[in-house]
Amino acid sequence: MKGIKPAEAFNDHEEMGLYWSDGKLVYFRYYIIKNADLDSFVQFPGSWAKDKKHCYSMHTRLRNADILTFEILNYTYAKDKNNVWTLAGRIPEADAETFEVCDDGKESTGITFVMSEQNIEGTRESFLPFGYGKDRNNVYYYDFAPKIKIVKHAIPSSFKSLNDGYFGYDEKSVFCGKSILPKANPNTWKKLEENYFYSKDQNRIYYFNSLLKGADAASFEVVVVPSIFKTPNQYAKDKNYFYLGGTICSKEEFEKTIADDIAYNQEFEDKMKG
Structure with missing residues (x-):
């Protein structure tokens, strides 16, 4: 680089x-x-x-x-012949000889709007260092926290990142950050939508690293509401429940929240058009 x-x-x-x-x-x-x-x-x-x-x-x-x-490896990691660093400092456990990055090492914080009294004058996208790295001994995760995290139980030889700042998997487990998704089967697991944090395997539904107990995997779907932001509000439903993020809500609350969200995004779009 x-x-x-x-x-x-x-x-x-x-x-x-x-x-x-x-x-x-x-x-x-x-x-x-x-x-x-x-x-x-x-x-x-x-x-x-x-x-x-x-x-x-x-x-x-x-x-x-x-x-x-x-050498700079990506947005998050750098190394020399002896050491590996993140912005949190040197990783004392890392083996510099075998260390490699698993993704591009950055996560968008979304669009920031530069506002005037009447409309939006400009936008910019910002990033933070987020991502996985690995060596022959460990898998590491950094999320702009004061300390790097070792992903316990991750298998370096088979570990892969989804390059979204949050999810990865190996031959035995699925991970969100440093945490294992409970009982998730990596052979059938998948994220359901880009920029959303719902995922599933053949039997279970997850939100980030939490199992949504009682969710019906067969009928579960993400409700996509167009958004001006990179990470939209998180909506989903199945044959039994409605979800705001990882929380079950009533149909009335669900529909009102989505309607308010649509109106909010439309207001910003109108301002962007001047």
Whole structure:
């Protein structure tokens, strides 16, 4: 992955505008990166950077990083010949020689709208570091938390990520983050809709990592309501129940909530059109 020079000014609305320089010093946001070499300094997606002497995560120098073998793996992970890092710091358990990423390492937080008094002047999409990595010993999960998580009971040799920031599976189990979906069969399990968190195997329905007890797998369906946001509100139903997220609700509450959601999205669409 090839780096680019720091921006000429700080821009919180641009992914590659967080590292910047005033021509003398290098900054990450409003933090000075002490002793950074401006001439050789380059930045990468995911708030990684390096110069001829040091490697950086945000405004923090990566201690004992080897500049010659340092490489950015994706939005979430970087490594050198000895170590593996996330934005939370070094992963002490990781084996750098066999470590690999399982996805692109980022999760969209959706669209942010720049508003004026009367309408929407612009939009931007933001991302956070989310994703799986693995080595010969462990599977790891990072979700922009203060600490990396080891996915217990995951089998590295067969583990795969869905590249959605949340779900993965191996030959024996299905995972949401670091948690196992109870009794889920990886051979028949699938997500039901993109950008929704409902999933199923041949017998069971799940919301994130929770089993929806009493849900009817044969008749269960996600109710898709068009949304201006990447992650829409979560609606579903089966022959017995209506669901708002992982909660059962009445038909009346379900229909009213969807109607309010449709009206809200329409209001934003009208503002976007001016």
